[in-house]
Amino acid sequence: MNTRIAHIAFNTFREAVRDRVLYNLVAFALLLSGAAILVGQISIDIERLVVVNLGLTAVTLFGVVIAIFIGIGLVSKEIEKRTLYTVLSRPVRRWEFVVGKFFGLTGTLVVNTFFMAIGVFLALLYVAHRIQLSDLGILTALYFIVLQFFMVCALALLFSSFSSPMLAAVFTFALFVIGNLSEDLRGVAAVAKGVSGWIATAVAYIVPNFAALNVANQVAHGETIAGRLIVYNSLYSLLYSAMAISGAVLIFQRRNLK
Amino acid sequence: MNSTRRVTIAASVILLFTICGTVAALRALDRMRSGSTFREVLYISSPKAVQRMSLGYTGLVADLYWTRAVQYFGSQHHQHSRDFHLLAPLLTLATHLDPKLTPAYEFGNNFLAPAPPNGAGEPQQAIAIAEYGIEHNPNNWKLYYGLGFIYYTELKDYSKAAEAFSRGADVPGAHPFLRILAARMAQHAGEFETARMLWTTTLQTSPAKDIQRNATDHLRALRVDEDVTHLEKLVDLYRQQYGLQPQSIVELVRAGLLDAVPVDPTGQPYKITPDGRVEVRNPDDILYITKGTPPNYEPPRPKPDTQK
Numbered sequence: 001m002n003t004r005i006a007h008i009a010f011n012t013f014r015e016a017v018r019d020r021v022l023y024n025l026v027a028f029a030l031l032l033s034g035a036a037i038l039v040g041q042i043s044i045d046i047e048r049l050v051v052v053n054l055g056l057t058a059v060t061l062f063g064v065v066i067a068i069f070i071g072i073g074l075v076s077k078e079i080e081k082r083t084l085y086t087v088l089s090r091p092v093r094r095w096e097f098v099v100g101k102f103f104g105l106t107g108t109l110v111v112n113t114f115f116m117a118i119g120v121f122l123a124l125l126y127v128a129h130r131i132q133l134s135d136l137g138i139l140t141a142l143y144f145i146v147l148q149f150f151m152v153c154a155l156a157l158l159f160s161s162f163s164s165p166m167l168a169a170v171f172t173f174a175l176f177v178i179g180n181l182s183e184d185l186r187g188v189a190a191v192a193k194g195v196s197g198w199i200a201t202a203v204a205y206i207v208p209n210f211a212a213l214n215v216a217n218q219v220a221h222g223e224t225i226a227g228r229l230i231v232y233n234s235l236y237s238l239l240y241s242a243m244a245i246s247g248a249v250l251i252f253q254r255r256n257l258k
Numbered sequence: 259m260n261s262t263r264r265v266t267i268a269a270s271v272i273l274l275f276t277i278c279g280t281v282a283a284l285r286a287l288d289r290m291r292s293g294s295t296f297r298e299v300l301y302i303s304s305p306k307a308v309q310r311m312s313l314g315y316t317g318l319v320a321d322l323y324w325t326r327a328v329q330y331f332g333s334q335h336h337q338h339s340r341d342f343h344l345l346a347p348l349l350t351l352a353t354h355l356d357p358k359l360t361p362a363y364e365f366g367n368n369f370l371a372p373a374p375p376n377g378a379g380e381p382q383q384a385i386a387i388a389e390y391g392i393e394h395n396p397n398n399w400k401l402y403y404g405l406g407f408i409y410y411t412e413l414k415d416y417s418k419a420a421e422a423f424s425r426g427a428d429v430p431g432a433h434p435f436l437r438i439l440a441a442r443m444a445q446h447a448g449e450f451e452t453a454r455m456l457w458t459t460t461l462q463t464s465p466a467k468d469i470q471r472n473a474t475d476h477l478r479a480l481r482v483d484e485d486v487t488h489l490e491k492l493v494d495l496y497r498q499q500y501g502l503q504p505q506s507i508v509e510l511v512r513a514g515l516l517d518a519v520p521v522d523p524t525g526q527p528y529k530i531t532p533d534g535r536v537e538v539r540n541p542d543d544i545l546y547i548t549k550g551t552p553p554n555y556e557p558p559r560p561k562p563d564t565q566k
Contacts, residue, residue, distance in 0.1 A: 212291055243279075246270075
């Protein structure tokens with residue numbers, strides 16, 4: 001990686017840590033340990049199921065909230081504090097700034113997810129007293145969650161490159177919700193006819209597809225995830241993130257910062 | 259070329275490439291995960307649990323499940339699958355989340371009760387859903403009609419059908435046919451006429467296109483069943499009068515037993531087989547017929563279910 005991008009990414013990560021973003025881990029730990037103790041007392045036969053479902057859902061929601069609220073401020077905060085001008089007055093190109101910010105935020109989320117994953121496995125160990133081989137499917141689910149974060153970060157960065165932080169948050173969150181229902185949207189598009197069918201199809205393919213990346217239920221039930229799904233999901237998420245980042249670069253490149 | 263321009267061109271090229279790439283990857287994912295949405299949504303099959311998780315937006319979630327039920331049935335039917343086992347839970351969820359979702363009850367009557375490949379072959383589930391609908395919409399006569407319809411067409415339980423039609427006939431604004439249907443069920447007579455009345459009422463009162471098409475197909479099949487029954491009686495009559503088997507329908511016309519050569523709903527004339535039975539020319543072209551087919555005839559074999 002370009003050293004300038006690496007520097008920006010590292011600074012973004014450091015700033016996030018300084019902003020006490022990783023404090024969410026305390027809330028996550030409290031939630032999961034509380035749930036594990038409670039579930040252990042009141043559930044019959046579904047302790048493992050509840051902990052895996054709750055754990056993976058919490059990892060997703062905590063991460064998405066962080067991705068949105070930090071992602072939308074990445075550009076605007078730099079403009080507001082006027083630090084962007086200092087950065088861009090050095091030999092740093094605008095695209096390097098955008099890409100660096102993206103890597104910095106995704107890095108923060110990867111670290112955050114790593115600790116939360118440890119929490120999930122500890123809670124699982126507490127309720128089930130052992131980790132089975134089939135529990136390794138949770139790692140795949142966590143990997144897919146990280147892929148979702150890549151896409152959400154890229155979208156947050158795209159929206160923050162041209163709109164206010166509030167609007168960017170609304171747009172990104174709306175796309176996160178729509179993206180989870182995208183398979184229904186494509187189903188509707190498939191049966192719609194004429195111009196509305198074309199529009200629905202176009203929209204269905206432009207919005208992110210988070211549904212395929214949500215395998216929490218399957219892994220909670222001990223189902224194995226097909227290798228092809230891992231390959232295609234990785235490919236799709238990386239391409240989608242690259243698409244949103246190139247859009248952000250194109251917009252930021254032409255933005256008047258005066 | 260300055261650096262800004264270079265970056266713009268490079269980013270545009272990447273943008274175009276990634277758009278094409280994401281669409282291609284998404285299509286591959288869709289092919290791989292075909293039908294998974296339906297399976298996944300039913301990991302939670304308890305309507306109460308889904309109700310709580312919907313945070314009060316039960317109407318919206320019900321619409322979602324209803325849409326999924328229609329899509330599920332459509333996609334399975336399109337693939338000639340005989341497996342519709344998710345239809346009942348999807349409809350149950352949709353109707354429990356929104357008990358006033360009357361199209362879902364109507365859909366259940368028409369496609370949950372009939373045997374595969376035309377439906378899920380679960381009449382008891384269809385009855386449970388219809389009864390739930392009546393419980394929550396006691397003033398909707400169509401729901402009683404649907405219930406009676408299942409009892410009559412799928413279970414041949416005439417007394418239960420009569421009771422359902424009779425309850426429906428008491429609802430203010432009910433279709434006048436309901437009273438007649440109740441009486442006919444009680445008499446258990448004139449089966450063709452009663453069946454025609456049922457399907458015609460369905461055709462006239464249902465706004466849903468797929469239900470209308472289903473009713474039209476049944477009316478066409480009824481016409482064939484009735485024609486074949488009538489023509490086979492004429493063949494018997496001819497045999498009694500002339501002491502030999504008629505070779506074709508034309509001979510029945512020549513003998514004055516018919517005014518003209520009758521045709522089936524596809525426009526093809528009926529034929530008489532050497533053993534004196536009356537058959538349609540292309541039974542595969544007329545759905546739901548129970549008469550006029552070759553011995554041991556089976557409707558076209560469905561393709562294997564590819565969603566599993």
